[in-house]
Amino acid sequence: MLCPLAAAAASRSGAADLCQGLVKDKVSRSMTPLAKPALAQTVIDPQFGTTLRRITAVAAVGANPAIVPLYSTVSAWNADESRLILYHVGIGHELYDGHTYRFIRVLDITPADIEQVYWHTSDPDVLFYVTGNQLIRYHVGSGLRETVHTFQFCSSPVTGGSDPMFTSWDSNVIGLRCGNQLFTYRMDTDTLPAVRTSTLDAPEASPSGTMAFTGGYVLDPALNVLRQLDLANPYEHASLGRLASGHDTYNGVAFDPGPGGSGVGSLVTFDLTNGSSRVIVGPATGYPYPPSGTHVSAMAYRQPGWVFLSIVGDPTGQRVLDSELVLADTNGGTVCRIGHHRSYGGNNTRLADNYWAEPHVMASPSGTRALFASDWGNGSTVDTYVAELPGYVPFQIALSTxxxxxxxxNGLSASLTLTNAGVPAAPDLYLLLVLPDGDQVVDFTDWSFHQVLARLSSPASLRPIQAAVSLYQPFTANAPGFLRWTWQATQAxxxxRLLMMTVRPGALADGRFDPGDVLAWGGATFTFTP
Structure with a gap:
């Protein structure tokens, strides 16, 4: 029998309950020391058990050596998460593989500001940016630029504003300004529904594209005021999102109650359709008064309602929410804690500009991963890391009988499908038949299916069917009937349960299954009666 690990083409995975497997308590989990991982390597957060992967290694050159996410309110990943963009201070926007995190190239784009780069939400090859008085469509694969529209009436540069958000989630509507002229532009119809003169910032398109937000005001497509949100300060860090119901939302930090009594919290969600609000993470829900240095990302546009937070507070991470990454479902109110980002943010003393040490969490479209920047304890360099949540399964195993x-x-015929989106790992692969006592296993030690008896209670005795399987290149492998046998009356x-799993190289040598040892698994259960 040939090893089934050979074929091509990637697949994707998703998650409905993004908090599954994450910590949901509200107790102090004081941060303890943790060595910074090497490039492409992972560590397990000691307090929260989450996988954190380092994906850049900036050279310690210049006053601000940093490779960081663009900003929390835009998407780093493209539509299918096969590519992502980071910003290299002093160099420019850099393109990376969205799964292996391999550097591809510096992008030859000149957006109005660092964060004003907008991936198309359904075409993975396309991004948009404004430069001068033009909106540009850029094809990442070929480097081809197309002018979508020239805003002839603008005598000053066009911009997404001083605190930009994203486009509508169908990539049709973008909010812009030039000078004191505010407007929205529809790409599908090549129209400007309205142009208004105002001192307010650019109108930010809501995810539905039917509304816009600026300065605490909710606007209709003609930029008429529909309502004013009950915000004490409409310029706190926030991100526009959308509930599963389809209602657009403003998700922000609130340090003071609104004039009408809206709540205080690290995450307060306002429904743009009616102005109602709800504290998701705050004193009203059992969390502390909001620490400083909070950023919000509602960019998990394939999981509407899920919002990520990066919070600095006390950078030593001794109290609840300090130095934490947090995930919340604004649909129902579930909150979970991802891990410590370990960045000092505005407290960094070793960079010329400590802005670059702000974590600026960015949700992936599927919500199963989150980018963040970290100086890893007031370091002199800043790199980007990925929190890979339990719902992120780039390597999937499906076994059936x-x-x-x-x-x-009776004859048993087992079939196997392996799907790999690409991940920077080379784990050991195990194939086991778990016997009826639930502990003893038949351990298949090679693709000729030589067997030894072992026990799950003694992991160090297990031998992989293949060691160091490279998952760097995407593939799909199908092996129907790869394993067969005929049942004998002497069998118990x-x-x-037929079980296949990928395990961190050498992780079982200590005789334990620790959190994070098993990267992926699949199985098939069946019964035998003599």
Whole structure:
């Protein structure tokens, strides 16, 4: 039998409950020392058990050596998460593989500001940016630029504003300004619904594209005021999002109650359709008064309602929310804590500009990953890391058998499908048949299916069927009927499980299954009656 690890083409995974497997308590989990991982390597957060992967290694050159996410309110990843963009201070916008995090090239783009780069939400090859008085469509694969529209009436540069958000989630509407002229532009119809003169910032398109937001005001497509949100300060860090119901939302930090009594919190969500608000993370829900240095990302546009936070507060991370990454479902109010980002943010004393040490968490479209910057404890350099949540499964294993119950003389035929989106790892691969006692296993040690008996309770005794399987290149592998046998009357009656798993290289040598040891697994359960 040939090893089934050979084929091509990637696939994707998703998650419905993004908090599954994450910490949901509200107790202090004081941050302890943790060595900074090497490039492409991971560490497990000691307090929260989450996988954190370092994806850049900036050279310690210049006053601000940093490679960082653009900003929390835009998307770093493209539509299918196969590419992502980071900003290299002093160099420019850099393109990376969205799964292996391999550097590809510096992008030859000149946006109005660092964060004003907008991936198309359905075409993974396209991004938009404004430069001068033009809106540009840029094809990442070829480097081709197309002028979508020239705003002839603008005598000054066009910009997404001083605190830009994103486009509408169908990539049709963008809010802009030039000088004191505010406007929205529709790409699908090549129209400007309205141009208004105002001292307010650019109108930010809501995810639905039916409204805009600026300075605490909710606007209609003609930029008429629909309502004013009950915000004490409409210029705090925030991100526009959308509930599962389709209602557009403003998600922001609020340090003071609104004039009408809206709540205080690290995350307060306002419904743009009616102005109602709800504290998601704050004293009203059992969390502390909002620490400083909070940024908000509602950019998980394939999981509407889920919002990520990066909070600095006390950078030593001794109290609840300090130095934490947080995830919240604004649909129902569930909150979970991802881990410590370990960045000092505005407290950094070793960079010329400590702005670059702000974590600026950025959600992936699927919500299963989050980018963040970290100086890793007031360091002199800043790199980008990825929090890979339990719902992120770039390598998937599917095992199946012809039936679920067998008797003596029946033949079993097992089929295998492996799908790999690409990940910077080379784990060990195990294939085990768990016997009815739930502990003893038949351990297949090579693709000729030589067998040894071992026990799950003694992980150090297990041997991989293949060591150091490279997952750097995407592939899909199908192996129907890769494993067959005929049941004999002498075999034990009961429930069996055929199990395949990828494990961090050498992780089982300590004789334990620790959190994070098993990267992915799949299985098939069946019974045998002699």
């Amino acid at each position: 012809g039936r679920t119950a067998y008797r003596t003389g 009656a009961g429930t069996y």
